[in-house]
Amino acid sequence: MTTAPILALAPAARPRASLLPPPPVLQVRGLSRSFGPGCRRCADLTGHAAGTSACPSCGTVVAVHEVSFEVGAGEVLGVVGESGSGKTTLLRSLHLDETPDRGQVEVLGYGDLLTSRTPRSELRRSAVVMVHQNALAAGLSPALAAESNVAERLLHTGVRDLAQVRERVAALLTALDIPAARHQDALSTFSGGMKQRVQLARALVEPPSVLLLDEPTTGLDPSVQAGLLEAVQDVADRLGAATVVVSHDLGVVEVLADRVVVLHHGRVVEHGLTDQVLEDPQHPYTQLLISSRLA
Ligand SMILES: Nc1ncnc2c1ncn2[C@@H]1O[C@H](COP(=O)(O)OP(=O)(O)OP(=O)(O)O)[C@@H](O)[C@H]1O
Ligand SMILES: [Mg+2]
Numbered sequence: 001m002t003t004a005p006i007l008a009l010a011p012a013a014r015p016r017a018s019l020l021p022p023p024p025v026l027q028v029r030g031l032s033r034s035f036g037p038g039c040r041r042c043a044d045l046t047g048h049a050a051g052t053s054a055c056p057s058c059g060t061v062v063a064v065h066e067v068s069f070e071v072g073a074g075e076v077l078g079v080v081g082e083s084g085s086g087k088t089t090l091l092r093s094l095h096l097d098e099t100p101d102r103g104q105v106e107v108l109g110y111g112d113l114l115t116s117r118t119p120r121s122e123l124r125r126s127a128v129v130m131v132h133q134n135a136l137a138a139g140l141s142p143a144l145a146a147e148s149n150v151a152e153r154l155l156h157t158g159v160r161d162l163a164q165v166r167e168r169v170a171a172l173l174t175a176l177d178i179p180a181a182r183h184q185d186a187l188s189t190f191s192g193g194m195k196q197r198v199q200l201a202r203a204l205v206e207p208p209s210v211l212l213l214d215e216p217t218t219g220l221d222p223s224v225q226a227g228l229l230e231a232v233q234d235v236a237d238r239l240g241a242a243t244v245v246v247s248h249d250l251g252v253v254e255v256l257a258d259r260v261v262v263l264h265h266g267r268v269v270e271h272g273l274t275d276q277v278l279e280d281p282q283h284p285y286t287q288l289l290i291s292s293r294l295a
């Protein structure tokens with residue numbers, strides 16, 4: 001894959017003035033989100049030991065409970081867990097599509113997004129950008145050309161030099177393996193994998209601090225999956241964004257993530273370096289997840 005144009009679009013790295021490691025770009029602390037009326041026993045009656053995320057006393061679903069983690073510049077954090085474990089609710093909360101009941105989502109340079117006075121639409125452009133499982137849910141327009149879908153986001157930022165916009169968009173799409181001959185074709189004529197790449201280009205045309213990916217490869221055939229993973233990895237490396245990738249597929253996380261968080265009934269049951277967690281899982285749920293993958 002041609003990767004140089006992405007590098008060319010990356011902001012220049014700032015010289016390091018400190019010997020200490022840089023502060024994390026994303027800090028999530030005590031994030032919780034429930035669906036239902038809630039009662040005093042919800043937290044005690046749900047979770048791994050209780051075997052459910054639905055409170056037997058009041059029926060509330062404790063989708064995400066007291067989740068905390070940090071992600072540094074250029075780092076990729078994987079979030080794995082079975083269906084219903086709270087992965088999408090967590091990501092939607094980070095993207096401000098969901099209002100958490102408690103917790104903080106600190107992004108370097110922006111403070112806590114949940115209490116920020118900056119309009120959410122602006123935070124969603126520069127602080128956190130999400131690549132959705134379904135390209136159309138991400139606000140892409142099927143009738144518009146691929147390049148227009150990407151350029152649209154840049155035009156919102158106030159860039160007015162259209163020649164510059166066109167050049168930048170073309171470089172990004174080409175870097176993500178969309179041939180120049182297709183840039184002006186309507187998105188509706190693109191395959192699933194190509195639509196995901198256009199979505200990725202749109203997410204990156206104005207490099208965000210935090211990149212969120214929800215099941216980026218679901219529904220794509222294996223060869224397309226591999227190419228997309230390579231593109232995501234390249235982008236994470238070069239742009240220095242803090243990336244959070246959610247997947248029920250351990251293979252995706254194994255390829256992409258430096259560290260992994262295992263979610264079960266809305267709780268983090270295990271957190272560590274991806275290789276260590278996959279090779280030597282400590283929590284019984286992670287052990288089950290890994291053994292069922294090998295079965
Ligand atoms: N808006 C909502 N109203 C009520 N319950 C919800 C809502 N959104 C999510 N839930 C519940 O919260 C729990 C977590 O759902 P979530 O979509 O976050 O799981 P997930 O890990 O992304 O699952 P999947 O792998 O199937 O995508 C589920 O029990 C779900 O039914
Ligand atoms: Mg989901």
Ligand SMILES: [Zn+2]
Pocket residue numbers: 038039040041042043055056057058059060
């Ligand atoms: Zn309850």
